[in-house]
Amino acid sequence: MTAEGEGNQVQFDATDQAYMQHQMDQGGWIAPVGALASTLARAADKAALAQLQQAGGSMAIDPDKIDEIARFFEDEAREMRARQADLYKLATIEPPGTDPVSTQAAEKYGQVGAGDERAYLDNYLQLADYFDGTAAKLRASTKQARTDDQNAADSFRA
Structure with a gap:
């Protein structure tokens, strides 16, 4: 569309x-x-x-907002992991009947839920890991920028 x-x-x-x-x-x-x-x-x-x-662009973040943004990513990752059990249920659905269509449909549903590296659960958890990594990078970058700013300020005072 x-x-x-x-x-x-x-x-x-x-x-x-x-x-x-x-x-x-x-x-x-x-x-x-x-x-x-x-x-x-x-x-x-x-x-x-x-x-x-x-185009090789970048995004600038107000230094005063970085902790808030990092906390957002951490909170989202935590909530995603909290829903992991619910997502696992998607992969282990019981067929509604014993007929071949029901059993094959439940099997396919389970594969989509957690069958391989393309499955929903695996990608969902990878996204949670990515969010945690993003938060860690933001915090590390902020720490380095603050250290650099402090060192620059100290060098002017000396």
Whole structure:
């Protein structure tokens, strides 16, 4: 699914499509319009970020906000790991019946949940690890920047 945006095609990924569908399912006559507008904005933001990253761009963070941002990533990773048991249940679903369709469907469902390196659970936990790593890098970078600033200030005083 795509949307036109200032001469560019903005791709709706599966997350955008699911979000838009969820918003429309919430009901109301205006829900489809709001869902589309919100999804368009999210997709355009993701496309702009991807273009910036391809161009070798970077992002500057206010030093006073780094601890808050790192804490956000740590909290998200902690919440993701707390949901690990629920996600494991997705991979171990019991077939609704003993017929071949039910048993094969449950088997396939389990493979999608936690069958291999492409499975939902494995990727979900890798994302939690990535969030923890991002928080650690932010904290290390902040510590180094503060040390460098302090050393520079000390050298001016001497």
